[in-house]
Amino acid sequence: MSYRMMNKVLILLASYNGEKFIERQITSILNQANCIVDIIVSDDHSTDNTLKILYRLADKNKNIKITINSLHKGFSHNFFNLFLIADIKNYDYIALSDQDDFFLKNKFSKSIDLLNRYNADVISSAVKCFGASKKILKQSNKMTKYDYLFEGGGQGNSFIMKKLFFEEFQLFFKNNYNEFSSFYFHDWLIYIYCRAKKHIWFFYNEPLTLYRIHNSNVAGDKYSFSGIHERLFKIISGWYMGQIILANKISRLIDPKIPDLTKLNFFKFFLLICLNGRRKISDRLILLFSYLLGFVKEKIIR
Numbered sequence: 001m002s003y004r005m006m007n008k009v010l011i012l013l014a015s016y017n018g019e020k021f022i023e024r025q026i027t028s029i030l031n032q033a034n035c036i037v038d039i040i041v042s043d044d045h046s047t048d049n050t051l052k053i054l055y056r057l058a059d060k061n062k063n064i065k066i067t068i069n070s071l072h073k074g075f076s077h078n079f080f081n082l083f084l085i086a087d088i089k090n091y092d093y094i095a096l097s098d099q100d101d102f103f104l105k106n107k108f109s110k111s112i113d114l115l116n117r118y119n120a121d122v123i124s125s126a127v128k129c130f131g132a133s134k135k136i137l138k139q140s141n142k143m144t145k146y147d148y149l150f151e152g153g154g155q156g157n158s159f160i161m162k163k164l165f166f167e168e169f170q171l172f173f174k175n176n177y178n179e180f181s182s183f184y185f186h187d188w189l190i191y192i193y194c195r196a197k198k199h200i201w202f203f204y205n206e207p208l209t210l211y212r213i214h215n216s217n218v219a220g221d222k223y224s225f226s227g228i229h230e231r232l233f234k235i236i237s238g239w240y241m242g243q244i245i246l247a248n249k250i251s252r253l254i255d256p257k258i259p260d261l262t263k264l265n266f267f268k269f270f271l272l273i274c275l276n277g278r279r280k281i282s283d284r285l286i287l288l289f290s291y292l293l294g295f296v297k298e299k300i301i302r
Helices: 022-030 050-060 075-085 107-117 163-175 186-196 225-236 239-254 266-276 281-301
Strands: 007-015 035-043 064-068 093-097 122-131 160-162 201-213
Touching (some): 007 022, 007 075, 007 107, 022 035, 022 050, 035 075, 035 107, 075 163, 075 186, 107 122, 107 160, 107 201, 122 186, 163 186, 186 201, 186 239
Parallel strands (some): 035 064, 122 201
Antiparallel strands (some): 122 160
């Protein structure tokens, strides 16, 4: 394939204190086969040597641009910053990247081929864990009418989007930015928009990303003791249910016909989650438990 015919991919990479791993990840992006890549890095006010590494890499590679947050914003809001500033007019596809993973050399070319073969707007793929875990994390492709109200479309570091889709999403994001201040999941937000607008999402269940699991990364291994403990805390505290309510509110900005979860009684909520979740039955029962806890707490407060 000639240089002129190659697809141009813009990678939105969020960094924060990633001195141990970020150079290897950026190298894996620069080494992608059969495409032209540019990288925008949003650094979230790192306090280690991350910026020194980034500036050294940018001096050698003119396709790396760096922006720095004046204050630490947090993981998702660092990606939100990238959604706001990304200039995509010269690109065909947009991808997301964390700072500590590793992309297989054919990740972009394979994803682009699948997007076009299945006429999809966004693709997410399985990831193969390395480091503290060796699992392969896959997403169920059994999409239902409202599955996006309860869960995202997989790990954001596996997402690749067509330009026209991202243009539309970016406009929505900019016009409604204040609505997302308490929403934690930048990748779930993309899934909500895609599905609520009836765009086409494609799940690919072969890993194209090596997903690093270590003590200091944000996501971690949800099957480890610390991962299970964190999930239980978020469920029992009502935090996760709060994120679902926010996801529902955001989805209704896109399509007001989507059911308002805050106005459903338990029986209707039960039917909605049973009929529309992609997760295992056990996960749906945990979600119902979270809903009941919130209901009981509200009664006690009253």
